[in-house]
Amino acid sequence: MLSVVVPLATAAAGLTYATAYEVRAFTLREVTVPVLPKGSAxxxxxxxxxxxxTPGQHKKQQWLRSLASLEPDLVINTGDNLAHLDAVPSVLAAYGDLLDLPGAFVFGSNDYFSPKLKNPARYLLPTTGASEKHLRRTKDLPFEELRAAFTQRGWTDLTNRHASLEVAGHRLSFVGVDDPHLGYDQLDDEPADTSADLAIGVAHAPYLRVLDRWNSLGYPLIMAGHTHGGQLCLPFFGALVTNCDLDRKRAKGLHTHQVVGHDPSWLHVSAGLGTSPFTPVRFACRPEATLLTLTEIDSPGSR
Ligand SMILES: [Fe+2]
Structure with a gap:
């Protein structure tokens, strides 16, 4: 009897912890990335x-509002902002003063399509990032309203676009794609702007075709989200899946990506702040925002 009761009780305790506590245990992670030219501040x-x-997530909204006190030089938003048809005002209120700082964004599938209950087993299957099911659905979330609000406040839309920004005395060049998980990415062959202080690639989902392309085009830094860091992780093992073709060891955090014959790019994957409303659980993978301090090349970095 005990051989059944103990594992069941442990699983129930884990599920309670994951749904009642960890999914709202918002955490600021900090990393240092030595990627700027010598002599840069x-x-x-x-x-x-x-x-x-969703509109009712007041703790998340309050925590997000507090991040403005960090006074970052730049905000990068890698998408999946929405999980409700009426969430745009809550998102804008939560990002708050961050919207008045220099910023850039791309969208993910959860900016376009409202959440649906899915078979959890599908989450464990391999994915190529071109879901025809999504292509057949009508985009029902107010992503154009969100895009207009972000751009009116001054954030730069990187949806299948290049852009450049002057930020705190640094000239930054960007390339971005629409969500690779939906197959919306329109990758081009334009090499990274080597006259900029830094060229950054920004995508929602870190599919290998995107990372390979931007590494081979010379982008020193690539930023993405989508994986939720695995969302349900095992202690001492990490993420079980990444929900894309990235290996699970790079499901979150600072790593590198390198195509043979090219210098490595830094890759930062955010574990993200939320979950689908249908799977409000996180285990051994706290919801996070990350403060990256970019420093001059060859200085000590952190992972
Ligand atoms: Fe997401």
Missing amino acids: PLRVLHLSDTHM
Whole structure:
């Protein structure tokens, strides 16, 4: 009898912890990325991703509002902001003063399509990032309203676009794609702007075709979200899946990506701030925002 009761009780306790506590245990993670030219002053970049906001998530909104006190130089938002048809005002109120800082964004599938109950087993299956099911659905979330609000406040839309920004005395060049998980990415062959202080690639989902392309085009830094860091992780093992073709060891955090014959790019994958409303659980993978301090190349970095 005990052989059944003990595992069941442990599983129930784990599920209670994951749904009642960890999914709302918002955490600021900090990393240092030695990627700027020699002699550059540091640049502080706040990476937000996968907020999956609903209007009633007051703790998340309050925590997000507090991030403005970090006074980052730049905000990068890698998408999946919405999880409700009426969430745009909550997202804008939560990002608050961050919207008045230099910023850039791309969208993810959860900016376009409202959440649906899915078979959890599908989450464990391999994915190529071109879901025809999504292509057949009508985009029902107010992503154009969100895009207009972000751009009116001054954030730069990187949806299948290049852009450049002057930030705290640094000239930054960007390339972005629409969500690779939906097959919306329109990758081009334009090499990274080597006259900029830094060229950054920004995508929602870190599919290998995107990372390979931007590494081979010379982008020293790539930023993405989507994986939720695995969302349900095992202690001492980590993520079980990444929900894309990235290996699970790079499901979150600072790593590198390198195609043979090219210098490595830094890759930062955010574990994100939220979950689908249908799977409000996180285990051994706290919801996060990340403050990246970019420093001069060859200085000590952190992972
Ligand atoms: Fe997400």
